[in-house]
Amino acid sequence: MAGCAAKTVYEIFQSMEYGPTAAPSAATAQAWLEHHSRSLGLFIDGAFVSPAGRRSCPLTDPKGSVVCSIVCSEDEDVSRCSSSAVSGYKSWSSLTCSQRSRVLLRLVSVLGLHGQCVSELCDLCGAACSPTALVRLLQFYSSWAQLRDALLCDWTPVGVVVVVTSDDSSLYSLMLKVLPALAMGNSVIAVPGRSAAPPALLLAQLLAAGGLPAGALNVLTGSDVTLGAKVAQDPNASFVTYSGNQQDGAALCKATAGMGLPVSVSLCIGPVCPFIIFESADMDSAVDEVVQAAFKKRKEVHWVLCVQESVSESVTARLKLRIAGLKCVSLRSDADRVLVDAAVEEAQQQGATLVQSCPPPPGSQYPPTLLCGAAPSSPFVVSPPPGPLLPVVTFRSNAEAVVMGNHSPHGHAASIWTEDLTLALETAHRCPSSFFCSGGSPFSSFHSHFLCHSQ
Incomplete structure (x- = not known):
């Protein structure tokens, strides 16, 4: 006779264990x-180009293995790229709004x-970067491409738009600049950071295969932000937009100063967002x-877990298990x-309890790390470093949770967990963060990147 080692449905519901992950x-x-x-x-110009005699830059993963070279x-x-962008602009802008939308x-x-x-x-x-988020972004701006003449009747494309991102920016941040420029009928020269360069090249190839005219989207790669400054100084560039850290943004603005070229800068300030769990939540x-x-591997924001004191031990125990x-x-x-x-080290010196996998x-x-018992004024809570660190602070009343x-001096988003709808709405109304999600964490949104408040 053959035996079965698999658990029955009843046993699974009794233990409530997490299944194996692929x-x-x-x-x-x-x-x-x-x-x-x-x-x-x-x-x-709609194709990969490998110029001879160019220096290559290896791209390694966090383990030190070489992924590829750019x-x-x-x-x-x-x-050459500038000339292609001018030609692509003529082809792309000559289409009607409905044609670009299609x-x-x-x-x-x-x-x-x-x-x-x-x-x-x-x-x-x-x-x-989530492909689902990119799909939503494409759907959103394809609608704006259709409605441009109806809602923005006095607006016209500016020409060649240069999009520059720093090495620590995600692919989503790059496409958040590229797609609206394309939707309005501009051509784009994208200069991504090193980590986003390979997926940006893949996306450019996919967009060209999908029917985007040659030259409408070009991608240049390099070792640092000085390439973005070179492209911005080209006489065919009509507009420059940047997303990334403050240092590279300042260098780009300095390189383009006095040229009369419009420059838009979106700084990644590393917002700290609260994850608030009330005692009435589904733990x-x-x-x-x-x-x-x-x-997760690449966080758009830093999270601080705020737990009501009456359920803090229960939440901490569940987190330790997870x-x-x-x-x-x-x-x-x-x-x-x-x-x-x-x-x-600083957290431990200030009395925080360390929990690691x-x-x-x-x-x-x-490893994923919890810093339990942290004071709200601690530096690692106000300005946490990059990495899988999660400060855990407690509160007693609803007013203290607000x-x-x-x-946080830079409010980007907030996640509120409670089964009391009145409490959730009241908390959301009293917090000036721009983007809320009750019963979930905020996803990448084309709205939330423009609706932050600052100190």
């Missing part, structure tokens, strides 16, 4: 990289077919969402590891 695969992305011999060129563009490449909608289906490859490549390069669902939001099975998260660089170690290994890997929710 190991992530990157086979599709690896095949795409192998097709290009792991040496990615520039994307100019070409460092030179002045000749910038001129092209962008066609790209939605193309991205849906190849979303797995985009997601895997983003994970390999450390520029994690298991709230803890699951905390783990998903706080310990993070015990989590793997270490890859940091972007060794410099980030230094910041994380310093923050953890495993001892921290050497290198750029760090005060903690407003503690």
Whole structure:
């Protein structure tokens, strides 16, 4: 007779254990990289270009393995790309609004077919981005492409738009600048950061295959932000927009000063967002969402967990159980590891209790970490370092929860967990954060990036 080792449905419901998770695969992305011999060129005039004699820059993952190499563009490449963008602008802007909208909608289906490859490549390069979020972004701006003449009747395309992002920006931040420019009929020269360069090249190839005219979207790669300054100084550039850290943004503005060229800067200020759990919340669902939001590879924001004091022990116990099975998260660089170690040491000196899934290994890997019993005024709560760190603070009353929710100088989003709808609406009304999600964590939204408040 043969026995069955699998648990019955009754036993599963009695134990409520989490099932096994499938190991992530990157086979599709690896095949795409192998097709290009792991040496990615520039994307100019609707095709990949590999100029001879160019210096290449290797791109490594957090473990130190080489993912691929990208070409460092030179002045000749910038001129060629600029000419292609001018030609692409003439073709793209000559289409009617409905024609441009149909092209962008066609790209939605193309991205849906190849979303797995985009997601895997983003994970390999450390520029994690959800294909679902990109699809929503395309759908949103394809609608604006259709309505441009009706709602923006006095507006016209400006011409060639240069989009520059820093090395620590995600692919989503890049496309948040590229797609609205395309929707309005402009051509785009994208200069992504190193981590977002391979997925940006893949997206450019997919968009061209979906019907985007040659030259409407070009991608130049390089080793640092000086390439963005070179492209911005080209006489054919009509507008420059930047997203990323403050240092690179200041360098770009300095390089374009006095040229009479409009420059739009969107700084990634690393907002700290509250995750508020009231005693009336569904604890298991709230803890699951905390783990998903706080310990993923590439966070858009830093989270601070605010738990009502009466249920703090229950939430902490559930979190300990959940993070015990989590793997270490890859940091972007060794410099980030230094910041994380310093923050953890400071937290312990101030009396915080450390909860980790495993001892921290050497290198750029760090385990998911809870900093329980933290004071709201602690530096690692107000300005947490990059990495899988989650400060946990407690509150007693609903009014105190609102005060903690407003503690961040840069409010980006808030997640409120309670089964009391009146309490959720009252808390959301009294917190000036721009984007709320009750019973979930805020996703990448084309609205939330423009609706922040600052100190």
